[in-house]
Amino acid sequence: MQLEHLDFLSPLGRQYRLTLAWPTTAAPAEGWPLVCVLDLPQFDAVLDACEQQASPACAVLGIGYGGQVWRDQDFTPALKGEAGHAPDFLAMMQDVFLPWAYAQAPLNVQRRLLGGHSLGGLFALQLLYQQPELFDALVVSSPSVWWGEGYLARLLAQPLPKAALTMPVQFSVGEFEQSLGPAEEAMPEDKRELRRLRLQERRMVDGTRELAQALAQQQGGEPRFRIVPGCNHSQSGLVALPQGSLEWLAGELLR
Numbered sequence: 001m002q003l004e005h006l007d008f009l010s011p012l013g014r015q016y017r018l019t020l021a022w023p024t025t026a027a028p029a030e031g032w033p034l035v036c037v038l039d040l041p042q043f044d045a046v047l048d049a050c051e052q053q054a055s056p057a058c059a060v061l062g063i064g065y066g067g068q069v070w071r072d073q074d075f076t077p078a079l080k081g082e083a084g085h086a087p088d089f090l091a092m093m094q095d096v097f098l099p100w101a102y103a104q105a106p107l108n109v110q111r112r113l114l115g116g117h118s119l120g121g122l123f124a125l126q127l128l129y130q131q132p133e134l135f136d137a138l139v140v141s142s143p144s145v146w147w148g149e150g151y152l153a154r155l156l157a158q159p160l161p162k163a164a165l166t167m168p169v170q171f172s173v174g175e176f177e178q179s180l181g182p183a184e185e186a187m188p189e190d191k192r193e194l195r196r197l198r199l200q201e202r203r204m205v206d207g208t209r210e211l212a213q214a215l216a217q218q219q220g221g222e223p224r225f226r227i228v229p230g231c232n233h234s235q236s237g238l239v240a241l242p243q244g245s246l247e248w249l250a251g252e253l254l255r
Contacts, residue, residue: 015066022059032059033111038120040064049242075123117141117237132164139244141237145207156214168253171212174236177204
């Protein structure tokens with residue numbers, strides 16, 4: 001893969017670091033499909049998975065930060081008591097990040113996936129209602145179902161725009177995001193109990209499953225939902241986003 005980087009300073013004074021990777025071989029006539037990944041650790045995992053394919057078949061764009069991390073604001077909407085800037089981040093993605101990528105390499109304008117983990121998954125799901133035409137499919141790993149006192153559940157209870165009714169969305173969550181994993185079971189009893197209560201309160205597994213079901217009720221068909229075995233919250237995106245990206249490339253997410 002060949003690489004290009006962009007360091008971008010936003011109007012809000014936030015420093016972003018973009019990395020675009022694409023195959024060194026000749027591109028197909030329509031250009032390379034583009035996998036966009038929020039956060040650079042998940043980008044690295046997706047890129048590694050794509051490079052391990054016998055014949056790399058896509059470009060990968062990683063969107064991260066060059067300094068302070070602003071995920072808690074960039075990926076969240078402005079609700080009462082919350083200083084979210086998701087609309088600003090979406091505008092940068094549409095007006096700066098994606099045009100830059102398309103200027104660097106021969107990319108397919110018809111095939112574009114967005115993958116997000118945690119708050120990145122929360123951001124991705126907002127696109128269903130704000131800009132469903134911007135991407136062909138979403139891979140949503142462990143979305144922050146607890147944020148905004150159930151904001152995502154309220155969002156997906158609203159009627160989908162017509163353009164979102166056919167957009168494939170794959171949901172996943174780690175096996176140990178609502179119960180203790182092996183490492184947490186080994187904690188001292190007081191810390192273990194606090195951790196158990198926090199996991200139960202956030203309801204990540206049940207909440208993610210319910211989001212997938214709510215979307216399927218509007219789109220039709222079975223929910224696209226999977227539990228990632230052996231993973232906690234910090235691990236699940238490193239498994240689910242590469243897996244979902246490869247399935248999209250293989251045409252397995254088509255509705």
